[in-house]
Every structure is written in C-alpha cells, then in structure tokens.
Amino acid sequence: MARAGLTAERVTEAAADLADAVGFENITVSALARSFGVKDASLYSHVRNLRDLRERVALLAAGELADRIAAAVAGRAGKEAMVAFANAYRNYALAHPGRYAATQAVQLDPAALARSTVYARTIELTHAMLRAYRLAEPDLTDAGRLLRSAFHGYITLEANGGFSHSRAVQRSWERALDGLHLLLENWPAESPPHTADGERT
Amino acid sequence: MARAGLTAERVTEAAADLADAVGFENITVSALARSFGVKDASLYSHVRNLRDLRERVALLAAGELADRIAAAVAGRAGKEAMVAFANAYRNYALAHPGRYAATQAVQLDPAALARSTVYARTIELTHAMLRAYRLAEPDLTDAGRLLRSAFHGYITLEANGGFSHSRAVQRSWERALDGLHLLLENWPAESPPHTADGERT
DNA sequence: TACCTTTGCCTAGATGTATTAGGCAAACAC
DNA sequence: GTGTTTGCCTAATACATCTAGGCAAAGGTA
Numbered sequence: 001m002a003r004a005g006l007t008a009e010r011v012t013e014a015a016a017d018l019a020d021a022v023g024f025e026n027i028t029v030s031a032l033a034r035s036f037g038v039k040d041a042s043l044y045s046h047v048r049n050l051r052d053l054r055e056r057v058a059l060l061a062a063g064e065l066a067d068r069i070a071a072a073v074a075g076r077a078g079k080e081a082m083v084a085f086a087n088a089y090r091n092y093a094l095a096h097p098g099r100y101a102a103t104q105a106v107q108l109d110p111a112a113l114a115r116s117t118v119y120a121r122t123i124e125l126t127h128a129m130l131r132a133y134r135l136a137e138p139d140l141t142d143a144g145r146l147l148r149s150a151f152h153g154y155i156t157l158e159a160n161g162g163f164s165h166s167r168a169v170q171r172s173w174e175r176a177l178d179g180l181h182l183l184l185e186n187w188p189a190e191s192p193p194h195t196a197d198g199e200r201t
Numbered sequence: 202m203a204r205a206g207l208t209a210e211r212v213t214e215a216a217a218d219l220a221d222a223v224g225f226e227n228i229t230v231s232a233l234a235r236s237f238g239v240k241d242a243s244l245y246s247h248v249r250n251l252r253d254l255r256e257r258v259a260l261l262a263a264g265e266l267a268d269r270i271a272a273a274v275a276g277r278a279g280k281e282a283m284v285a286f287a288n289a290y291r292n293y294a295l296a297h298p299g300r301y302a303a304t305q306a307v308q309l310d311p312a313a314l315a316r317s318t319v320y321a322r323t324i325e326l327t328h329a330m331l332r333a334y335r336l337a338e339p340d341l342t343d344a345g346r347l348l349r350s351a352f353h354g355y356i357t358l359e360a361n362g363g364f365s366h367s368r369a370v371q372r373s374w375e376r377a378l379d380g381l382h383l384l385l386e387n388w389p390a391e392s393p394p395h396t397a398d399g400e401r402t
Numbered sequence: 403t404a405c406c407t408t409t410g411c412c413t414a415g416a417t418g419t420a421t422t423a424g425g426c427a428a429a430c431a432c
Numbered sequence: 433g434t435g436t437t438t439g440c441c442t443a444a445t446a447c448a449t450c451t452a453g454g455c456a457a458a459g460g461t462a
Contacts, residue, residue, distance in 0.1 A: 006410075025226060025306075030448060040449075042411045050449065104361060105226075123365070141368050142376040145358070146351060149377070153354025154346070160305060162349075164324070167342050175343040175391070176350070183384040190376070207439075231419060241420075243440045251420065 006036060008046045012056040019057060019098025024105055027098075029053070058106035061099035062118040068092050069125050078132040079181045085129045086151055086177055093155045100159075104152070133184045143187055150180060207237060209247045213257040220258060220299025225306055228299075230254070259307035262300035263319040269293050270326050279333040280382045286330045287352055287378055294356045301360075305353070334385045344388055351381060 014035060018027050029050055033040045047053045072088035073081045093100035113119065126144045135143055154176060156162075158169055215236055219228050230251055234241045248254045273289035274282045294301035314320065327345045336344055355377060357363075359370055 028448065029450085038410090039412065041413085041451085044450070045410065104357065107361065138368050138373070139376070142373045143380070145355070145364055145373055146377040146380060148363075149354030149358055150347065150351045151354065152358060153350030153352065156305065156357070157346070157350055157353060160308065163346060167339050172339070172343045172346055175340070175389075176347040178389050179344070179347060179384050182387060182389050183380050186383060186387070188376075188379050188383050229419065230421085239439090240441065242422085242442085245421070246439065 006038070006042065006046055008056070011036075011043060011046050012053070012060055015053055016057045016060055016096075016099050016102070019102060020096050021098065024054075024057070024098045024101035027054070027057075054102065054106055055108065055112055057099065058102040058108065059112070059116050059118060060102075061096065062103045062116075062122070064096075064099065065089070065092050065103060066118055066121045066125065069122070073125065073129050081129045081132065082147075082181055082184070083177050085125070086180075089151050090155050090173070094159065097159055100155070104156075130184065133187070135184075135187055139187055143184060147180060147184075150176070207239070207243065207247050209257070212237075212244060212247050213254070213261055216254055217258045217261055217297075217300050217303070220303060221297050222299065225255075225258070225299045225302035228255070228258075255303065255307055256309065256313055258300065259303040259309065260313070260317050260319060261303075262297065263304045263317075263323070265297075265300065266290070266293050266304060267319055267322045267326065270323070274326065274330050282330045282333065283348075283382055283385070284378050286326070287381075290352050291356050291374070295360065298360055301356070305357075331385065334388070336385075336388055340388055344385060348381060348385075351377065 011032065015027055015032055018032060018035065022031075029043055030040050032053075033043055036042075043053075047056065068088045068091075069085055072084040076084050123144070126148060127140060130140060130143060130147070133143070154173065158173075163169055163172070212233065216228055216233055219233060219236065223232075230244055231241050233254075234244055237243075244254075248257065269289045269292075270286055273285040277285050324345070327349060328341060331341060331344060331348070334344070355374065359374075364370055364373070
C-alpha cells in the first residue's frame, strides 16, 4: 500500500481548497481524509484537531492575502495605492471565499497570534497605503480601522448576497472607493465626544 | 410527566439566547433540547431541522435589529439620525453577538426572503436615514451600501478582536462616524470608471 | 546486506450530533 | 366520556471528531 505523502502543509492547503469549494464552516476532517484517500485518523498525525486545522487555514489565507496586497501597493501612492489595496483585497476574497472566511471566522488565541506576524503585517500595509494622506496618530489608526471595516464589510455583504441586484456592484464599489479617497483627503479634525447614545448601557 | 410547552417561537428564542451565549456556529439541537429538559427528537416537531432553526433565529434577530434602528432614527434627521442608526446597530450587535452573527451567517433562500420583509425594511430604514443628505439615485444606493458595509465591517472586526488594543475603540468609532458624515455631505460626483485593476480576471 | 528507528497510515472503538419512524398519553373539542 | 390532536417519547441509522495502539514502509547506520 503506497503512502499518500501527507504533511501538515499539504493537508492545510487541501483544507483551504476544500473551504473555497464548500465553505469554511463545512470543512470536515472526514471529507479531507476522503480527498486524500486515507482514513480520518491518519490526518491526526499531522494536525492536532479540527480547530488546529482551521487555525492553519486562517494563517495560510491571511499570509496569501497580505502577499497580494503587498504586491498591489508596491510602487504606488495616494489614491492609486488605496484603490490597488482595495481591489487586491476584494479580488482575493471573491476568488477564495473559503480562505477569506477563515481569516475572519477564526478566533486566534494569543499564542497563535504571537507565533505569526501576518496580522501585524496587514496593519503595517494599511498604514503604508495611507502614508500619502499624511495623517498623524490617532487619526491614522482611526482612518485605518474605518478603511479595513469598509473593505471587509463591503465584501462580506457582497459575498453573502446582501446587496440586491438593482445596481451593478462593481460600479457601486468604485464609487465607494472614490468616496473613501475623498474622506481620507479631508479627514475631519477631532471633535468633542458624542452624546449618550454612543455609550453602551 | 408534565410537558415542557414548546412552540416554534419559544424554541427559536431559546436558540437565539444560546447563540448569544456560545456563538451562532455552536448552537446544536442537542444542547437546545437539554436546555428544555427534553429529548432531541422532540424539537423536530416544532422546527424542520437545524438549518430551519438557524433561519428562524436569523429572521428573529433581523427583526429585532430593525426595530431598534427604527426606534433610534425616529424623529431624527441628518447627522443625528446617522449616528443614532449606527449606534443602535452597533449596540445590538455587541449585546447580542450570536443573534447578530445569525443575520449574517445565514444564506437565506429566495423562499425565506419572500416570506419575510425584514431585509427590505432595513434598506428602507437606511434610505430614510440618508434622506437629509439629499442624494439622488444611484448615489443613494451607493452611499447606503458603503454605510452598511462600514457599520457591519467595523462591528465584526471589533467583535472578533481585529483591532489591537492601543486605542480605545469607542473614540475611534466616533471619529469614523464623523468621517462618514462628512463624506455623505460631500458625496463626490460620478467619475469615469477605474482602470484594469478593479475588474476581476 | 542486515538492523533499527522513525514515521505514515491503519483498525477498532468511544462519544456526540442530526434526523427519521413510529408509539403512547396528555390536552382539548364536543 | 369519546375522539382527535398534539407534545414528547423510544429506537435506530448515519456520519462526525478524536484516542489508543499496531504494523509496515522509509531511511539511516553498521
């Protein structure tokens, strides 16, 4: 009986492909084992358990996404960099829905976070992309958070069918980027805190 | 043996509470049955299956959320309405993480969508909240999509620990709302479509 | 070549979950 | 009080995660 030649990396990549095909929430050790033609128990030599597998897929995807973004923003600045960042982000998420879901759905424990630098890298990339807008802290953090929120939210809603089909999403997306660019160029000065509604009860 | 007095509504609400406690992805028919002190099979008289149960929770939560938003924007306009909408949205999501996740995680089939009006209601509320900004279509749709994306994205990232703890999220959120208000007041005129990067390959 | 250690994959089994079929008895209508 | 509905049950099937322990192939060492 020839061996299948499994490694943790190969298993993780197959799991990521499976996630893209059937959705991140629907990956199972059983299905993964079937795709390799081995028994379920065999995978547990390479991966601690299902949770560990999902974490690995999340880190793999976060790394890939950061790579795409880094390549997109390299050599660009200002609006060009912002648009390139946004499109790299969106294109990856739409092309690899399972992988992208993994980057969000997994609650990483601090240990796993420390082991990897991907998330710090993403934040650095965001700040680099924003550099031309000349924002000083804490505006830089605030603007970065809003941008990532807008990208992430737009893509999740789009992928989940949250936008009715009356208007083409592509065109709408471009207008959103135009708007965000304008906002970054005119980031408002600090104002007094809001009233009671904003404080949770 | 006294009966537990189950109905579809009671089961759905218990499932929603369970979701808030343990996460929407972790609700199981078994756990739900245990919480009622009945056997698993008993629940299948009230709910078709797990998928049906999750759909019901999603619709329940979407309705509650719409109610909160409606109450918040009533009698307000302009920035006040926008901020009230945003805070109602965020406060609900943070107070009821499982319910909120349900509104996003469930892929509703067209049949279920037709049965309920909640999603249409949410879009109407968005448009009503934007009224004072005097946007005409298609800008209204585009701005509405961006706003919902920003709210949703911000809240998901916040709830998943996507923001490092260097700056208080509450203050950051208020600045984001200031920024979005400014953007809505200065929504940019239509510009020519973007270049190749924005078109998916 | 023969040995030995590692390691990849196996069988077997415990446990937990979703789901269906069919039954009994409480609650209710009259 | 009889009949019908309905709420919850037992029993059984299928499939998932995960552990323990075993055998045999790969690869290094003599």
